[in-house]
Amino acid sequence: MKYVVILGDGMADYPMPELDNKTPLQYAKKPTIDMLASKGTVGLVRTVPEGIAPGSDAANLSVMGYNPKVYYTGRSPLEAVSMGLELSPTDVALRCNLVHLSEDESEYSDRTMIDYSSDEISTAESKVLIEAVNDALKTETINFHPGISYRHCMVWSNGRTELGCTPPHDISDKKITDYLPKEDSGMLLDLMKKSYEILKDHPVNQARKARGLRTANSIWLWGEGKKPALSSFQEKYHKTGAMISAVDLLKGIGICARLDSIDVEGVTGNIDTNFIGKANAAIKALEDGKDFVYVHVEAPDECGHRHEIQNKVKSIELLDSQIVKPILEGIRKFEYRVLVLPDHPTPLRLRTHTSEPVPFIIYDSTNEIQSPAKSYDEFEAKKSDVFVEDGYRLMDLFINGSL
The missing domain is CATH 3.40.720.10 (Alkaline Phosphatase, subunit A)
Structure with missing residues (x-):
């Protein structure tokens, strides 16, 4: 059978x-x-x-x-396994979307989730962007890993779960104010804010804008968990x-x-x-x-x-x-x-x-x-x-x- x-x-x-x-x-x-x-x-x-x-x-x-x-235990560790990432028992994996947020607001938290996939950004373009984020924001405990299209991964060594993260596809066309990570330290939100400054004028995004495509102007972290x-x-x-x-x-x-x-x-x-x-x-x-x-x-x-x-x-x-x-x-x-x-x-x-x-x-x-x-x-x-x-x-x- x-x-x-x-x-x-x-x-x-x-x-x-x-x-x-x-x-x-x-x-x-x-x-x-x-x-x-x-x-x-x-x-x-x-x-x-x-x-x-x-x-x-x-x-x-x-x-x-x-x-x-x-x-x-969470979504991202399952994706991390597929990407070939080795997770220790104390590693926390988080999905890292490349998203397009509205750009007119002065405060990051006042922006709107326009597109959780950045117009289905290509894998080649997104790899360059995630590598730029990793070069600027990686630490001894934080690393970013490129995946496919808009779907990527952040691994946090000795990290915590229950971070109050929201899937970006759940808040399309909504202001992100009430959906930002709720973890005590504010580390995830800080990473997301810094990513906006790194990505908004990146050459890859300038080229996308010239072609009439939405830019991938921020990371969005969610789906935290440990390896099941x-x-x-x-x-x-x-x-x-x-x-x-x-x-x-x-x-x-x-x-x-x-x-x-x-x-x-x-x-x-x-x-x-x-x-x-x-x-x-x-x-x-x-x-x-x-x-x-x-x-x-x-x-x-x-x-x-x-x-x-x-x-x-x-x-x-x-x-x-x-x-x-x-x-x-x-x-x-x-x-x-x-x-x-x-x-x-x-x-x-x-x-x-x-x-x-x-x-x-x-x-x-x-x-x-x-x-x-x-x-x-x-x-x-x-x-x-x-x-x-x-x-x-x-x-x-x-x-x-x-x-």
Whole structure:
């Protein structure tokens, strides 16, 4: 038996007037996913436990079968692992976004979060900027490490957690005054303020401005935590596996669970990603002997954060036509199970994550059923009597057929 998880990050949503009062999942043309729903088990799962912020970190840990209340230590250490950074038990890693803040205000704290990704700044440009920040601000205990696009990492030796940091994608178009770090020493805020002076007139940003692009004029620190100690996925479920994702967070979860992290050329974490490449990589991994693959697609989440209504619909349609359909065709020679779901909702009208239960499908090629679900969406799933309260137990249902 082969096992495939296909996760559309943040694709659950609320009805939108622009979509005939349907959700993107209801509105999207997704015949292959709907077919799976008609022949599989459809239900709801609570991926984000009460008391934990609805982030992709905790939610994907749940989907992978790891209880966030036991294993979750913060987002950034998972990304740091993916970047190849060695964290000691006392190191604290923080996500370091390159953001674009408004520029008219005299005080840093009065600025507005215009763009948490600085117009999806290129990796080459951002590397130069992060290196400039590191050259100016590194100390014996603070170091900055370049990542991909706007996503980078700061490591604080012997640092502290519970710093009162806010994800920048949660405050798009909001004044940052009430969302600045709340740690006692003010060190993080001081670093962010100094970064603005370093970056605002940097040659890379001057060139971006000349091209009509938003500048990356500040760092934004958040997602603090220490390296988690996940048990091996193979030890838990007796399956060999691989993770396929464009983003460091999911790669880091996979690496911590001792799954192979498969890089796919042309993946971006957005709607222009290489959907077909991910499908082909999943098929090859299974053909090469892996029992399990986890295919993560970031695009619906990014579209939700940016209030890109049609692009969110399109991202779901592309997931259906260029990932789900090719994978099913490519693994017909095997007996297989497929799990399709989001990790959390990212409602377009809120532009941030929420913690409501999300719809899922489990399809078993050896045990097709006549499902009452007419399609795969939030409202069809709510009609089901299948509800998994503890999200980390969904993997038991998927792998073993029971909770």
